[in-house]
Amino acid sequence: MCPQTVGLVQGALEQAGVTTTGVTCVAEVSEIVGVPRALDVPWPLGFTMGEPNNPELQRAVLMQALALTDRDDIPVLESFEFSGPG
Amino acid sequence: MVRIADMDLKLRLFMRGYPWRRLDETAPAHRVKDLAACRVALVSSAGLVAPGQEPYDSKIKGGDWSWRSIPGDIDVRSLTEHHRSDSWDHKGIEADRNMGMPLDRLRELAAAGVIGDVAPRHISVMGSVTAPGRFIRKTVPEIVEALTADGVDIALMVPV
Numbered sequence: 542m543c544p545q546t547v548g549l550v551q552g553a554l555e556q557a558g559v560t561t562t563g564v565t566c567v568a569e570v571s572e573i574v575g576v577p578r579a580l581d582v583p584w585p586l587g588f589t590m591g592e593p594n595n596p597e598l599q600r601a602v603l604m605q606a607l608a609l610t611d612r613d614d615i616p617v618l619e620s621f622e623f624s625g626p627g
Numbered sequence: 628m629v630r631i632a633d634m635d636l637k638l639r640l641f642m643r644g645y646p647w648r649r650l651d652e653t654a655p656a657h658r659v660k661d662l663a664a665c666r667v668a669l670v671s672s673a674g675l676v677a678p679g680q681e682p683y684d685s686k687i688k689g690g691d692w693s694w695r696s697i698p699g700d701i702d703v704r705s706l707t708e709h710h711r712s713d714s715w716d717h718k719g720i721e722a723d724r725n726m727g728m729p730l731d732r733l734r735e736l737a738a739a740g741v742i743g744d745v746a747p748r749h750i751s752v753m754g755s756v757t758a759p760g761r762f763i764r765k766t767v768p769e770i771v772e773a774l775t776a777d778g779v780d781i782a783l784m785v786p787v
C-alpha cells in the first residue's frame with residue numbers, strides 16, 4: 542500500500558516542479574503506479590532503510606536514491622547495491 | 628525486493644485484486660541544481676507522529692488520510708509510530724526511527740556536503756490508505772504546498 546501512497550505524493554510534486562526520488566520495497570507496485578524514480582531495496586517490508594542502527598548502510602541507501610535524480614531516462618527503477626560505507 | 632508472489636495468501640489476493648492508481652504521464656521535474664546545492668525533504672509513510680501531535684486513527688475506514696509536519700530539527704527518537712498495518716514488521720522502526728524517517732542520515736549528508744541542506748519540515752503520512760480519494764483531494768495538495776513554500780528541491784520518499 543505504502544508505495545502507492547507515497548507515489549501519489551510523488552506524482553503531484555513532480556507536476557509542481559519538485560524533483561522526487563525514493564526507495565521501494567515492492568518494486569512491482571512502484572512500477573504499476575508509475576513513479577518517476579525509485580530505488581528497489583532487497584529487504585523485507587518494514588526494513589526500507591536496511592538495518593536499524595546501521596548508519597553506513599542507511600546513508601548508502603539515501604545516497605543511491607538521491608543519485609537517481611541525475612538520470613534523464615524516466616522512469617528509473619534501479620536496484621540497490623551496497624559497495625561499502627557511504 | 629518483496630515480490631507479490633511471495634506474500635502470504637491474504638495479502639497476495641489483496642495486492643492482485645486492488646485497483647492501483649496510476650500517475651498521469653506528465654513531464655518529470657528534472658533536477659536543475661547540483662545535488663550539493665539542493666534542499667531535501669523526506670516523505671515517510673511509516674505513520675510517525677511528533678510529540679504533541681494527534682496519533683493516526685486506525686479506525687478510519689479506508690485508512691487515515693491525514694498528514695503530519697515533522698520539524699527538521701526534531702530528535703527522531705521522540706517520534707512515535709502509529710501505522711495500522713500488520714503486513715510489515717514494525718521492529719525495525721521500533722529499534723531505530725531512522726528506518727522510517729532517516730533524518731539523522733539526511734543531516735549527515737548535509738554536513739558532508741553531499742546535499743545542500745535539510746528542509747525545515749518533513750512529511751509523515753500513514754501509508755495504509757486503501758481508499759485514497761480524500762488523500763488525493765486534500766492531503767496531497769497540502770503536502771505540495773508545504774514543500775514548495777519551503778523551497779524544497781528534492782523530496783525523497785520512504786515507504787514501509
